[in-house]
Amino acid sequence: MRALFGQGFWTRNETLVAIVIIAFCALAAFSDPRFLSATTLTDLLRASIVLGILAIGAMLVLISGGIDVSFTAIAVFAMYATTVLTLGTVPGLPWPFIFLISIGIGAALGAVNGLFIAGFGLPTLIVTLGTLSVFRGFLLTFVGSERISKLPPQMREFSRSMIVRGTTEGGSFYALPLAFAALVAVIVLTWFILHRTLLGRSIFAIGGSVESARRIGINVRGTQCFVYVYVGALAGLAGIIHGSLGRMADPFSLVGLELSVIAAVVLGGARLTGGYGTVTGTLLGVALIVLVQNSLIVVGVPSSWQSVVIGLLILLGTGLPAWQARRAAERAA
Amino acid sequence: MSSASRSRSPSGSPSDTPSDRAGRRWQRLIASPEARLAIITVAVFALMALLSPERFLSAGNLTSMAFQFPEFAILALAMTLTMMTGGIDLSVVGVSNLSAVVAATLLASFAPAGIGTAASLPWLMLAYAVAIAIGAAAGAVNGLLVARLALPPILATLGSGLVFTGIAVALTGGSAVMGFPDSVAWLGNGTLFGIPVPLIVFALLAIALHTVLTRTRFGLRATMYGANPMAALYAAIDTGRLLIRVYLVSGMFAATAGLVIMSRANSAKADYGSSYLLLAVLIAVLGGVNPYGGRGKVIGVVLAVLSMQFLSSGLNMLQVSNFARELIWGVLLIFVMLVNLRGGSRH
Numbered sequence: 001m002r003a004l005f006g007q008g009f010w011t012r013n014e015t016l017v018a019i020v021i022i023a024f025c026a027l028a029a030f031s032d033p034r035f036l037s038a039t040t041l042t043d044l045l046r047a048s049i050v051l052g053i054l055a056i057g058a059m060l061v062l063i064s065g066g067i068d069v070s071f072t073a074i075a076v077f078a079m080y081a082t083t084v085l086t087l088g089t090v091p092g093l094p095w096p097f098i099f100l101i102s103i104g105i106g107a108a109l110g111a112v113n114g115l116f117i118a119g120f121g122l123p124t125l126i127v128t129l130g131t132l133s134v135f136r137g138f139l140l141t142f143v144g145s146e147r148i149s150k151l152p153p154q155m156r157e158f159s160r161s162m163i164v165r166g167t168t169e170g171g172s173f174y175a176l177p178l179a180f181a182a183l184v185a186v187i188v189l190t191w192f193i194l195h196r197t198l199l200g201r202s203i204f205a206i207g208g209s210v211e212s213a214r215r216i217g218i219n220v221r222g223t224q225c226f227v228y229v230y231v232g233a234l235a236g237l238a239g240i241i242h243g244s245l246g247r248m249a250d251p252f253s254l255v256g257l258e259l260s261v262i263a264a265v266v267l268g269g270a271r272l273t274g275g276y277g278t279v280t281g282t283l284l285g286v287a288l289i290v291l292v293q294n295s296l297i298v299v300g301v302p303s304s305w306q307s308v309v310i311g312l313l314i315l316l317g318t319g320l321p322a323w324q325a326r327r328a329a330e331r332a333a
Numbered sequence: 334m335s336s337a338s339r340s341r342s343p344s345g346s347p348s349d350t351p352s353d354r355a356g357r358r359w360q361r362l363i364a365s366p367e368a369r370l371a372i373i374t375v376a377v378f379a380l381m382a383l384l385s386p387e388r389f390l391s392a393g394n395l396t397s398m399a400f401q402f403p404e405f406a407i408l409a410l411a412m413t414l415t416m417m418t419g420g421i422d423l424s425v426v427g428v429s430n431l432s433a434v435v436a437a438t439l440l441a442s443f444a445p446a447g448i449g450t451a452a453s454l455p456w457l458m459l460a461y462a463v464a465i466a467i468g469a470a471a472g473a474v475n476g477l478l479v480a481r482l483a484l485p486p487i488l489a490t491l492g493s494g495l496v497f498t499g500i501a502v503a504l505t506g507g508s509a510v511m512g513f514p515d516s517v518a519w520l521g522n523g524t525l526f527g528i529p530v531p532l533i534v535f536a537l538l539a540i541a542l543h544t545v546l547t548r549t550r551f552g553l554r555a556t557m558y559g560a561n562p563m564a565a566l567y568a569a570i571d572t573g574r575l576l577i578r579v580y581l582v583s584g585m586f587a588a589t590a591g592l593v594i595m596s597r598a599n600s601a602k603a604d605y606g607s608s609y610l611l612l613a614v615l616i617a618v619l620g621g622v623n624p625y626g627g628r629g630k631v632i633g634v635v636l637a638v639l640s641m642q643f644l645s646s647g648l649n650m651l652q653v654s655n656f657a658r659e660l661i662w663g664v665l666l667i668f669v670m671l672v673n674l675r676g677g678s679r680h
Contacts, residue, residue, distance in 0.1 A: 130666040137660025311495030
């Protein structure tokens with residue numbers, strides 16, 4: 001088997017997570033056959049759009065050797081500010097422009113993180129903890145703290161556009177919103193940057209060792225700056241999608257989700273120490289978190305146990321490889 | 334290490350004029366984060382006292398501040414200890430809520446209803462003991478994850494924090510546990526010789542932590558480990574045992590904070606104090622604790638707590654919204670990091 005899948009296949013996080021996902025689905029299908037339906041699938045895919053985009057961003061930061069906890073605040077800031085701005089100026093603005101504004105605001109806020117991290121060399125966790133409360137505090141104090149349910153018409157229009165829709169034989173309705181295409185685009189773009197450009201190699205390199213990267217002539221500050229601006233832009237996109245799909249601009253939403261997103265990324269095998277992480281792993285991590293958040297009840301676990309399960313998954317998912325590595329090191333010694 | 338800050342020799346060449354020496358003394362004073370923080374604390378206090386003298390300086394406000402800050406200040410002490418070793422404990426809020434929920438359930442469901450103060454004391458002691466024991470056990474779990482599995486502390490405590498919170502949610506179904514004997518209120522709302530009890534608890538814990546960090550082998554080793562884990566290992570320190578004890582103590586501090594919160598809220602819930610995690614990290618860093626380990630003083634953390642509370646209360650008097658307070662906290666955190674950076678960090 002080992003030869004069939006190549007070295008290390010069975011000990012990789014991706015494999016472990018995939019096995020857990022398959023086991024979970026098998027168990028769910030066994031206890032409720034209706035679980036295996038187009039409706040469940042599209043519901044889960046729909047639930048993973050925002051989480052997925054945020055997770056791809058968080059993964060990029062982890063690969064670069066940092067950690068970002070402010071992206072949820074950026075997402076909600078960009079979404080709410082864009083909504084207020086659009087309603088106040090051109091309510092009829094076509095949705096691609098609304099999205100661009102939100103992405104732009106996100107990128108600008110990401111640049112603030114980049115300034116402190118790349119410019120002043122402050123620790124990433126502390127900076128982003130600080131900017132998390134700055135962005136959120138600024139939003140709620142100066143932009144607004146009221147929920148807006150009357151969104152610009154084009155945002156509602158966007159949320160009604162579907163890639164596929166239909167009715168299953170059982171008579172239940174299923175639909176996959178256009179927003180899913182945004183997730184796919186983000187995945188493809190990020191994969192391309194990471195694996196087909198020099199910039200991507202630089203991100204891996206500074207995550208592996210900043211000093212070595214600097215010595216081979218990589219522009220460490222520029223690369224770090226790009227990472228935080230890109231993550232900010234992704235957060236802006238995720239935020240506006242969240243607002244559109246939920247048909248509500250809620251300034252209190254999203255913040256608090258950051259640790260779940262990081263959990264998904266870490267489950268997928270990205271290392272907090274930097275230099276390692278895969279898009280596939282991250283997506284599997286997101287899939288597992290979404291499954292646990294939405295379908296725990298189907299396998300007979302009350303949903304109040306949700307965070308216990310996610311916490312245990314994180315500890316197992318990161319502890320098992322760490323323990324294996326330790327044993328291997330002891331055997332070699 | 335604490336002695337590192339005093340390592341510069343007191344140079345006293347004969348040609349020194351008194352004003353030179355005074356200038357140098359001033360510079361040396363400014364060079365330590367604690368001294369800068371003391372100045373900031375006094376400045377914040379003075380500013381708030383100027384802006385709203387009759388209300389900020391009123392006895393009522395000063396007392397209410399003394400009741401408000403100990404709960405998150407104790408969490409900040411727990412954070413300080415783990416940060417000294419270069420770690421972090423993101424599970425403190427989870428641990429404090431889990432301990433409080435269990436203690437609360439014990440008191441609300443098992444203690445006979447409507448008993449007098451004297452009769453409820455054994456129950457109270459039992460509940461406190463159980464809560465602290467749970468804190469210690471939860472901390473030991475964190476310690477094992479960090480020391481034996483070599484998980485990064487951020488991950489280990491992030492995961493375990495979710496588990497602890499989750500267990501508290503599962504135990505209570507997410508609702509608040511209430512209906513205690515009246516004696517529960519003393520820890521959070523009572524006074525002893527006119528001093529608020531939570532303030533006394535905080536002061537005792539702060540003095541204890543200061544003594545442990547500066548006067549005991551355990552504290553010295555924890556600091557050494559934070560400064561250079563490899564060197565600590567080569568110095569024949571049992572780093573595994575050390576880390577387990579560090580996180581265990583952190584868990585016990587968190588449980589104590591949980592009991593204070595329970596007493597003040599007269600209930601326990603799985604999601605109380607969720608904003609305290611950020612606040613605890615913020616206070617520790619503000620207090621000059623190096624998040625990479627090896628440097629930090631309890632006095633700095635105490636000053637940071639005071640300045641945060643003055644700022645927070647003062648802004649409250651000035652009718653500033655809670656959200657603006659969050660904004661100002663974040664700005665303060667980044668500002669202090671920048672100042673410490675320019676003030677010549679030794680790391």
